[in-house]
Amino acid sequence: MLSGLLLLAATALAPLSATLALPAGHGRIASAQAESARIESAPFDAAPSGPAPTEASPLETAPTEAVPTEGASAEGASAEAASTEDPPAGPAPGDDVPAFETKVTARRPGPAPVAASDLLLDAASFRAVPRRSASEILTLAPGVVLGNHHGEGHAAAVYLRGFDAGEGQDLEFRLEGAPFNEVSNPHGHGYADTNFIIPELVESVRVVEGPFDPSQGDFAVAGSVEYRLGLPERGARVQGGVGSHGANELLLLWGPADAPSGTFVGVSLRRGDGFGPDRAYAAGTAMAGLAHHLSPALALRLVAMSHATRFDSAGVIREDDREAGRMPCASDPDAQFFCSYGSGQGGEGSRHGLLASLSRSGRRQSFEQSAFFSVRRLRLVEDFTGFLLDDPAQRGDAREQAYRVFTVGLRGSLVTRRASGDLPRELEIGYLARHDDGDATARRLRRDGGVPYATSLDEALRITNLAAWAAARLRLTDRIGLSGGLRVDSFFFDVTDRNRPSETRAGPREPVQEHGADGLALQPRITGSYLLADGLDWIASWGVGVRSTDVAALSDGEFAPFARVYAAETGLVLWGGLGEARLVGFVTRVDRDLVFDEREARNVDAGASSRFGALAAGRLGLPARLDLQGSLTWAEAHLSPAGSGFFDLGEGPRLPYVPRWVARVDATARRTVDVAGERLPASLALGANWIGARPLPLGASSDAVATVDVGGRIRWGALEAGLWLTNLFDVRYHAADFHHVSNFAGASAPSRVPAAHFAAAPPRMAMATLAWILDPAEDAP
Amino acid sequence: MRAPSYLFAALVLLVGCGDAAVTDGREVAFTLAAESMSAGEGGPPVIVTRTGWTVTLEEAAVAIGPVYLLTEPPPSARRGRLLDWIVPRAWAHSGFEHFDGGEVRGEYLGRFVIDAVRPGLQAIAAARGLAGRVRSVNLELQPPAADAPSLRGHQAFVRGIAARGDETIPFEGGLDLPDAGAGRKVAGIPADVELDDGVTVVIELHPERWLAEADFSALPAPPGGDERRRIAPGTQPHDAWALGVRAYGTFTLRGERP
């Protein structure tokens, strides 16, 4: 009820005003809802009891102005006709505003923020900034740096606030609440591949840069990322693209006019040769969503997805081979930089799944219940060392990791609201049940022909994660808010190890052995907020996050260990009419980081580490004109010496590869341009990244890297042309750096001193697109 | 409620600024050299074997390489009694397969022929490594890439005169080690050298251990009028030499600061 009232208040008044009368309740809620509620019209029959487009509101939304979005357009008049009886309070046609508008239905508001770094990334507003995958949307969050060392079909490694979160090992990834980190994936426990998400269907991404909310689960060590799907631009779009290095894309998007943004269909087909040898790829994805109100308060959401990909990978190369020109490519510097040893690396993967959720919002009680299942298959071949590990025959070190798992799960939460006097309080209980059933194998392949010659892992795994949490959100006074809770995660592991020897000194034995283990982790989390002034909050949070263990490291009956992180954060969040700003400082300590050593199939205690830093981020939006977002993050990461405490910051050697300074600017400008007498809506977008010098092993540091991506679109009638340029200044930089021993040359007496290796980041690439847009209001041609 | 937040922010900023911590490790340039410890200043080395022979070495040389300087000490030193390696102690280590030498701090991947008769330092190469303590060394006895005249086509060569009582036996011979298993490997040479710029790492060869167990009377008389007896494969001195060339204590290590 309360949140509904807030929504109504927000939409009835000028939605972006900072002078909302703030009722009791977290100030940020009102603004978040206000910002994202760019509602043009009620979605269906706009009867007074009509369904609301947003989850939280039981009441009908009041019609508001038409807000133009970039590149899209629809007849303003037809939009009016399709809207409610009230005329849209949008800009008059005489204003310098694009004449063609696309109907935009409401976007769902975010939940109440749980920390100063709880951000709702507005992916839709920055759609024009070139981003080739759903994971690149994460760069809208402050301090996020991505590196992909293994090709188009491989998940990107994420660096966030001093953490090398790997390809998901320290970051919880969710899609509409369903977690999709892959447990006990032999390539990396917690591997999270977002390639199955069509970036154009991402409405927003909620990022929490730390374990501060009891609903954050396994792998939320550096934080959580939740993708929320939706297509705010209604209508149909058929888009084809041709780009550098043989890149071809086909994108189909459809959002029925009379349905909310949660109802959509998207199909994406992409293929290309890659920007260097051994980088060809092909991928196809289909996603469909349905958002439907069964009754005014009861909403149903369905999402179905199917994705498959096949790709090659160039792997890593030695820095000294590149410098000396020894790579097996042409001798010019660029050819050497992008070269590959050609060990048949790459892989294929697929994911198919379905997600259903039912939510009911009420004045005193709301609940959400979702069920999800998916089938996931991944096979990766990688070779980091050449001819080093197979003593003495040296048949080749290429490692093939295969993972196939069927995941099914349930997730739900119940929120009850009471008021003690004027002060509201909410109690939430929630649960997660997730079961993964599948197989994991790891084998070594011969260099010639990729023939497997040794199996190092062959297991069937059945992992169940049952979690429950309880949280309370209180306002202690009209300025002070307190929320917190406790989460309990329990894990049950059931493994069939098929790779035991069949002969021992004690006689023959069966090579298959079963074992099981279990684990339990308690994670308290607490957040306090203080309303300093209208629109200015001071928020402090503390929480414990965990990462479970890879099953291959467990013995029968073992009480499974966890990597545990203690995180604290404080910051100021300012939100106002035109945008928001925040200034946050954080400290994180990982007490015992378990790193799974694939060669020995056991957990290695990587020791304690500490991270601290600060970030400043801001967002500015001039309606219909400009969206601007920028951030600057500073983070330090150190390996903590034994016996150090939580606040012994800065002691110990630096962790290498973790960026210390990261700055990012995203900007989208929209205006109409005069071309041959026609007024055409156009947009120009810019994404600029600056990553400061990164510490490298042996006290060295890499150069600072600055990259700029630009994109532009212009629309004429039903056609839209676009051009993307990524890495505009053609900077040569490393997507990932490594430091280890390798022997790619196959020398009989190889060097055993660790050497620098790297994977090249893409050079300047262009993509030209042409789209045919069908507006829902027009008759189909 | 406001003060702690500013305090915290200030704390974070204060602690963060001015920090000069770097990642672990540092590349250094060092020199690798060898020295024969029996070669005195005056004349060829004279060795007394356990079997009672007094051996004068006229020529002696052995090819070594590659050489790896390691971070982990050999097992006997791990308990902290670092000087124990000076007096050889029986280890429980079963050979290369399980000796975890840790990481490699420096290496030499080429081949070098040590002249066991020549006194003084024999420079092997300038090399790059990582700063830090070297606690053990693994070196291999692989044949040289090109024929070295002092080796006469073998991996090691020796020529000299052995005398015991009335007997005087001039001898010479070449040694070739099989490549199988640990045949050409000397693992876990104890060391305690702080590797840094300008340090010279000296591989000390103790050629007296080569033939310490040899009984030269077991050498068959040379055919014809040849005076020298050959230390040929299958003879006891050859077996003694094969064991001695890899035995613990035949190679030791020291570091010399610049």
Place this chain on the structure above:
Amino acid sequence: MRHFLPIVGLALAAACGDADGEGSIVFRISGEEAAHTGYPVPGDPDLAFVDGWTLRFDKYLVSVGNLRLEGADGETGWAGKDSAIVDLVAGEPEVFRIDGVAARRWERFSYEILPASAAAGRIGVSNADAQRMIAGGFNYLIEGTATKEGRDFRFSWGIANPTRNRDCIDGQDGSPGVVIRNNSVSRYAITLHLDHLFYDHLGDHDDADMRFDAIAAVAREVDGVLTIAFDDLEAQRLADLRDANGGPLLDEHGARIVYDPFSVPLDDPNLRSYLLAASRSQGRFNGEGFCANVGS
């Protein structure tokens, strides 16, 4: 506020440790089948002497103790000073039981083969034998008979080569250390590979053969019984092994036999020092789990 305090209380009670209750652990000691059957071990062609000997152990006494359970996080689960003297031939008895250990994985398990002490427990060991071990500072006392071509050779060796076997790997599943389970007894075995004593080289064990000719060559007749005294083995030089007649020791193909210690340190390159070094590496864990054997 009413809901706040219980939450805080729960948070404070949040188990920061990684243990799930307590459990017990039992260690037995085993000389594998060889302790009972001697060599050759029926059914295993690798565990046989290549020079035609058969061998039976009458006693194989081991002094074992100073078990330590440590976690990779530095915590110590157990560091006792108990030791026991056990006869491996008599069986595979349970030697140690530790109760009340936190239920978790203890990644670093180590045990010592140490000089027998008066305080040690005894399992299947006579007073006289225990006294002999204590007096000599022995950690092994091995007695048996080796036979070739109808002739019996007896031996009774006291061996002093104390060793700490560290960071043992569980031979059953390749994982480090031991796992204690809540309210349960975990069972592990300290395994001694008795064949290491007879290997003909100390390098790569994969192709080492078991031999006895060099050892038998030093036998002397004592009271009408051919006896091999451990100290007599000093006379056998590794580079100049002799047979019983004083001639060079030859193998089945007529080639000279050399016991190659490679670069393992020996006090002196003789067979006695060699056997001391060879038997150092026989301490294993739960079958074939490797331990780093360190001279102590």
